Amino acid sequence: MKNKNIKQIKVWDLPIRIFHWALLVLILAALLSGFFAPEWWLNYHIWIGYVIIGLVIFRLIWGFFGSSYSRFVSFIFSPKILLEHIKGINSNQPIYFLGHNPLGALMVFALLFVISAIIISGLINLGGIENQGPFAFLIDYATGFIAGKWHIFLAYLLIIMIFLHILGVIFESKISRISLVRAMINGKKPNLANLDNKIAIGLIKPQILPTISIMAIFAIIFIGGYFLLSRQAPSGFILMEVNEDFQSECADCHELYSPSLLPASSWEKMMNELDNHFGEDASLDIETTKNIAAYLRKYSAENWDSEASNNFMIVDNKAPYKISETPFWKERHKNIDENLFKTKPVKGKGNCSACHADAELGYFHDKNIKFRNKPVK
């Protein structure tokens, strides 16, 4: 639009432009870290999510206190206008909207909704499976597992929506010959005739003070809530008392495996077969055997609610107490070079703590995977 008679109008205020591009960068980072990064990048993924929460909250507040075209009221359209807009597109003569057009506006709401749902499902997933974050005290593994499925499904949905959004932008830019991308950078669009002018241009100025005040209130609630909640004891973790026999007898030969890593039936079988314990005689006197067996039973996988305990419940019937033969163990370690298990610091698949710093506690948090010299792929 080179016509000099047409005035360029500031449509997108600076905060909304910063919001838009920051959201783009963070969503890309979240998608990349979620789909491609190794497990121990989880913390980056989570922190990206927390920043996105801040952005979304800002957008919601700005939808009430921002300048004209940032406000939700400026892009809530009646079905009639929506239909007219679609008809216009079909006849290749779409109505020109200065702010969001009706279809674009629907996409804005849909994106905000889906991103919020991704964040919530992610936090539930984190609390249930990793036993971390603000919901660790509340959410059990099963719920976290389902939330994780939703988290991934919604992420795929988001990718599709982003593509539709880009297609829409390209389409309208072509038809109207106005670059919407440039408009989102410099904020300006030409004030063509036939524009949707139900909100007088420049009439509504952004209200900075209420925005900052409400942001501050949200920040206090969210940050305070985060610190308060994430410091609660995770659900499903009972404090295991120290059992001296368990500690001294088992740890004589190998690292301590948390009783939560196998179901009671596996522990029972193992304690009955101590005279052939992974190729060695590890028999104990009857009293010690009973004592350790009772301890293992008390805190077995059934009585614990971690990612490891829930998954190691399913054992290989041919080796019911060999953790590294469980389907889950194999699945999770399938990309690791076999030779890595033979190298010095690892010395075998049974030496969990060589890579999992919190192995003896039975946690196995992704963020605590420490041996990363060799790439997992």
Place this chain on the structure above:
Amino acid sequence: MRNIIIILIFLLLFPLTASISAPRDDYLGQLEKMAKQFDDSFSGFSVERGKELYFRKSTTGKAETPSCTTCHSDSPLKAGQTRAGKPIDPMAVSKTPSRFTDIEKIEKWFRRNCKSVLGRECTPIEKGDFITFLMSQ
């Protein structure tokens, strides 16, 4: 005066050092009695036989543990390692003075490890030879 204090400290500590090794001597004494019952011609434990046992390659035990050296390394003076990767203090009494001082522990490990390596319990003579060898190291 200073010398007297040092001597006094040594005198005070002496019973402690003596008491660490006392169970070992008791245990060896018991083994000796049992060895005599076991074999009339027994005439004392042998460092040589103990050494042979330590380095023996056995085929009668579990395949994973053909010898003492599998876990205890090829020298009693060196630290060993369990098959799961845990370090084991050297077997030689000179390196690990607490070796063979807890009778329950000695019995437990002889029972387990003789079965693992030899496929049977050790005789009193074998146990005595083994300890005597490691005391000489």
